[in-house]
Amino acid sequence: MADGAHPRVSRRREVSHASARSVLMTVLGEYVLPRRAPVWTSTVVEVLALFGVEEKSARQALSRTAAEGWLRSERVGRRVRWCLTAPGHRLLAEGAHRVSEFGREQGDWDGRWLMLFVTVPEAKRDLRHRVRTRLTWSGFGSPQPGVWVSPDTRRQAEAARIIAELGVESPVMSFVAEFGSIGEVDDLVARAWDLSDLTLRYQDFIDEFSGVRPTTGQNALHAQTLLVHEWRRFPFLDPDLPSVLLPENWTGAKAAELFHSKHHEWRAASQRHWDDVLA
Structure with a gap:
């Protein structure tokens, strides 16, 4: 521009x-x-x-x-x-x-994943929306309903606070584990996060501001x-x-x-x- x-x-x-x-x-x-x-x-x-x-x-x-x-x-x-x-x-x-x-640049990743199992009844649509919004804001992705993942295990305390603040009553469980030998990590990432849309948004940002003086x-x-x-x-x-x-x-x-x-x-x-x- x-x-x-x-x-x-x-x-x-x-x-x-x-x-x-x-x-x-x-x-x-x-x-x-x-x-x-x-x-x-x-x-x-x-x-x-x-x-x-x-x-x-x-x-x-x-x-x-x-x-x-x-x-x-x-x-x-x-x-x-x-x-x-x-x-x-x-x-x-x-x-x-x-x-x-x-x-900013991150340090080396240790390969571990934080997994959350959060089930909110269909009847509580407003709560489901708030859970999705808050966990997404915190960097979690959902590869399938009720399952949330993050490669940052330090977010477990933040996830616990979100669940408590929203008053989720259904049993919530968390696991910290490495990806196994079945399946591909790339497939997990693709199902949990829409990086293609994000790429377009980033490119728009670059196009919009790179030439501004x-x-x-x-x-x-x-x-x-x-x-x-x-x-x-x-x-x-x-x-x-x-x-x-x-x-x-x-x-x-x-x-x-x-x-x-x-x-x-x-x-x-x-x-x-x-x-x-x-x-």
Whole structure:
């Protein structure tokens, strides 16, 4: 892509997810969280306008985020400013850590698998959905109904916490084992995770940001925010498998290198522009 201030929007990506609230959460995590200081409504409105979010939608996003317990408002004269609540700070800090560390090089894999057997009755569809969502977010794949696997055995404690928090009553069992002599590991990976779709998403990310070269502070803030906004979906989509389980010349590794490089390159200018807007 030729030099430009703003990333293009690929038609292959579903961009409707970039709602006002979703962009707001990215902005809060990237600019408000590090400063530990309140932010004026006018600042949020001005920044979200860079992404085509109208003032009414920006204000609604703030109100909804506050209603969910992540923000609280303070009135100063006729103006309103917003602070992160303790749960909001914790949520964004965990998300920021996950985004910044995702895609970094892993150590050698010991070849062991963590297996979970989780059965939720068909009648409890909402619970089934929440179990699937939470385990997928934690990197587990499901090669067949009721069976979840991960090559990271350290996730056993996280899985136990998810099961407890969701109140799954059916017997849940876990095993740590190596793959046997029957079958192929590649077949297990293919059944548990859709890496072909993930490859396309990573390639779209590369195409979208590789040629972007911000020329102003505002451009840098716009590009940096979109970069993080798009990248923060990948920890949910990508199980972060050991390299030995991934296709050769894995596109995800190239995308991760691009993300970390651009994030570092654009950080100073985008943060300076945020301070300019605050001022």
